[in-house]
Amino acid sequence: MTPSPQASTADENRPPGARSHDDPDGLGKPDEMSDLPSPHWKYALKRASKEFSIDQCTDLAAALTYYAVLSLFPAILALISLLGLFGQDAGTVDKMLDAVRQLSPQAVDTLGPIIKEISGSSASGFALVIGLLSALWSASGYIGAFGRAMNRIYDVSEGRPFLKLRPVQLLVTLITLVLVALGGVMLVVSGPVAEWVGNLIGLGDTAVTVWNIVKWPVIAIIVILVIALLYYATPNVKQPKFKWFSPGAALAFVVWILASVTFGFYVSHFGSYNKTYGSIAGVIVFLLWLWITNLALLFGAEFDSEVERSRQLAAGMPAEDQVLLPPRDDKGIKKREKTLDELRLEAQDLRREAEPRD
Numbered sequence: 526m527t528p529s530p531q532a533s534t535a536d537e538n539r540p541p542g543a544r545s546h547d548d549p550d551g552l553g554k555p556d557e558m559s560d561l562p563s564p565h566w567k568y569a570l571k572r573a574s575k576e577f578s579i580d581q582c583t584d585l586a587a588a589l590t591y592y593a594v595l596s597l598f599p600a601i602l603a604l605i606s607l608l609g610l611f612g613q614d615a616g617t618v619d620k621m622l623d624a625v626r627q628l629s630p631q632a633v634d635t636l637g638p639i640i641k642e643i644s645g646s647s648a649s650g651f652a653l654v655i656g657l658l659s660a661l662w663s664a665s666g667y668i669g670a671f672g673r674a675m676n677r678i679y680d681v682s683e684g685r686p687f688l689k690l691r692p693v694q695l696l697v698t699l700i701t702l703v704l705v706a707l708g709g710v711m712l713v714v715s716g717p718v719a720e721w722v723g724n725l726i727g728l729g730d731t732a733v734t735v736w737n738i739v740k741w742p743v744i745a746i747i748v749i750l751v752i753a754l755l756y757y758a759t760p761n762v763k764q765p766k767f768k769w770f771s772p773g774a775a776l777a778f779v780v781w782i783l784a785s786v787t788f789g790f791y792v793s794h795f796g797s798y799n800k801t802y803g804s805i806a807g808v809i810v811f812l813l814w815l816w817i818t819n820l821a822l823l824f825g826a827e828f829d830s831e832v833e834r835s836r837q838l839a840a841g842m843p844a845e846d847q848v849l850l851p852p853r854d855d856k857g858i859k860k861r862e863k864t865l866d867e868l869r870l871e872a873q874d875l876r877r878e879a880e881p882r883d
Contacts, residue, residue: 576831764850772828
């Protein structure tokens, strides 16, 4: 999204990536999503679809898939270590794999044996003490890549210095893994806990039946919360106050579920990956599923961005060309601008030296 000259503000010294309004919650924007008129929602969805193509999100999803593969096994190691911290055994991992199998059986067929081997290794306890931080460091590579993709969606440059940005990425990675571990624990301990509570209140097995139904919406809420956290914490923009329920996160979750089920159905009934790729068919299918997952995440991010634009338009703010949100930090932006100015002056000197002299 490139701002037009008409979107320029009076402050000509404002660095690229800065916005003309410094209060993301001010200037009369609708406080509740229900206050946003229906035409604004339609416009947000329409523009999100257009911006998804303009921002080349298919390419961004491919890059995120690459970083996801690099971060996958460190993340699994950290996740299993966290499950150990919760006191869970390999049964938790089996339950989590069974849940994922319903969405993408090919992914579980590819990674399941490796994950089970890691979870059954005695080294996982050692990783809990020594390897967790290093695993978090490696797994946070995906979070960094996702933040750069979010910056493109919001048309902002990264301005946070390394010592400020990296701790945020590590914290987001840790929170994400803790929430995923919590969801995994719920799959295993929920039955006994529900039975215990049911016996206390006199419901018995009825409590277990109710919980077996309720736990899936709860896990869905955890996933949506993780996505909302990614949308809020990773880009270099001061967004409106964090909301537990993000429209873009909910949309991304729904799109991801539908796309995963559709892709699984296609692979099972119409795909010929085994004939084409042979023994690596499972790996190819898993990579395609990761790519689809990242496509859903990026589309949800585009929608969140356009919902914010629509809120600004509803308040009469000139957000036609650019979402008016200030950067979290512009030190890096100013530093890069200074470097480019110096290189530009040096290039001018070289050009002048090459000019013919009278």
